[in-house]
Amino acid sequence: MSKIIVIGSCGQIGTELVLALRSIYGNEAVFAADLKDECPTILANGPYLKMDILDREAVRSFIIEEKIDEVYLLAALLSATAEKNPDFAWKLNMEGLFTILDLAKEGHVKKVFWPSSIAVFGPTTPTDLTPQHTVMEPSTVYGISKQAGERWCEYYFNKFGVDVRSIRYPGLISYKSLPGGGTTDYAVDIFYKAKSHGNFTCFLKEDTALPMMFMDDAIRATIELMQAPVEKIKIRSAYNLAGCSFTPAALATSIKKHLPDFSISYEPDFRQAIADSWPNSIDDSYAQNEWGWKALFDTDAMVNEMLEHVKV
Ligand code: NAD
Ligand code: AKB
Numbered sequence: 001m002s003k004i005i006v007i008g009s010c011g012q013i014g015t016e017l018v019l020a021l022r023s024i025y026g027n028e029a030v031f032a033a034d035l036k037d038e039c040p041t042i043l044a045n046g047p048y049l050k051m052d053i054l055d056r057e058a059v060r061s062f063i064i065e066e067k068i069d070e071v072y073l074l075a076a077l078l079s080a081t082a083e084k085n086p087d088f089a090w091k092l093n094m095e096g097l098f099t100i101l102d103l104a105k106e107g108h109v110k111k112v113f114w115p116s117s118i119a120v121f122g123p124t125t126p127t128d129l130t131p132q133h134t135v136m137e138p139s140t141v142y143g144i145s146k147q148a149g150e151r152w153c154e155y156y157f158n159k160f161g162v163d164v165r166s167i168r169y170p171g172l173i174s175y176k177s178l179p180g181g182g183t184t185d186y187a188v189d190i191f192y193k194a195k196s197h198g199n200f201t202c203f204l205k206e207d208t209a210l211p212m213m214f215m216d217d218a219i220r221a222t223i224e225l226m227q228a229p230v231e232k233i234k235i236r237s238a239y240n241l242a243g244c245s246f247t248p249a250a251l252a253t254s255i256k257k258h259l260p261d262f263s264i265s266y267e268p269d270f271r272q273a274i275a276d277s278w279p280n281s282i283d284d285s286y287a288q289n290e291w292g293w294k295a296l297f298d299t300d301a302m303v304n305e306m307l308e309h310v311k312v
Pocket of ligand 1: 007008009010011012013014033034035036051052053054073074075076077078092115116117118168169170171172173178179180181182184
């Protein structure tokens with residue numbers, strides 16, 4: 001039975017990923033690890049430890065002593081937060097990755113999951129149905145760190161045989177935990193404001209289309225990618241992944257089908273420039289063809305789930 005650690009477990013993805021992995025591998029087999037002192041109640045069904053991914057020696061000791069087989073490395077600064085603190089974002093997003101890739105290179109870890117993002121694309125990338133292989137000139141520190149991370153993952157696979165797997169997640173939409181400082185966060189906040197206030201002020205312009213995905217699809221994709229037979233994983237940088245794609249105006253229209261009095265207004269801020277540099281939609285045919293990926297939630301299905309489950 002595999003022993004697993006999820007580092008950055010208390011964030012938007014980690015919370016749901018830990019719960020999903022525990023339901024497959026057993027509660028005791030999946031360690032949740034994060035900077036936070038206390039284990040959040042939602043993750044109290046299994047082991048939790050306080051861990052700073054930047055403390056390379058502590059991370060190495062734990063993983064070696066506990067004989068961890070698989071690492072999911074989620075700790076990072078996201079796009080909007082990273083722009084406010086670029087030096088630290090670069091340090092956090094890169095150093096943690098090297099610590100884990102080196103452990104795998106030395107044979108202490110069998111498999112690594114490290115997420116990339118649609119932020120690897122930039123203003124010169126084709127915006128509609130962005131292909132897997134295309135121009136990538138990211139203009140944010142977050143995107144630069146993800147692109148560099150992808151290159152290093154591929155390098156460690158080619159040179160050292162490290163079994164590292166990755167997805168370019170779109171903006172993720174969830175109700176079990178809140179997003180942590182991204183440009184796509186509006187697409188979660190809108191549901192809380194729609195239910196509590198009946199109106200929402202969006203920090204992006206109404207016609208800003210972005211690739212998005214409901215969290216259930218993202219968690220399923222992550223687990224399917226990690227469970228896929230090694231010969232099916234031909235891309236060792238990161239796979240494009242598509243869920244749904246919409247503008248703030250289109251999302252508001254979908255919400256209004258349930259809440260007819262809902263209204264939206266627009267006050268774009270610095271995140272508009274980040275969003276403008278990212279694709280409108282993604283071509284994920286490589287993920288579909290190589291390991292059988294298929295999204296289940298379109299925009300209306302995601303909106304149904306969010307409005308049903310968001311608690312205000
Ligand atoms: P998040 O900000 O919600 O969670 C990150 C977690 O990492 C937090 O709980 C934080 O406390 C923890 N953390 C921060 N610094 C740490 C450190 N030094 N040591 C240990 N833990 C630390 O982020 P998320 O949305 O869950 O994203 C996880 C990963 O997925 C990131 O790499 C992110 O770039 C990537 N990603 C997320 C999205 C998305 O829409 N959520 C999209 C694309 C890619
Ligand atoms: C962000 O907006 O920074 C993230 C992402 C798409 O990587 N949600």
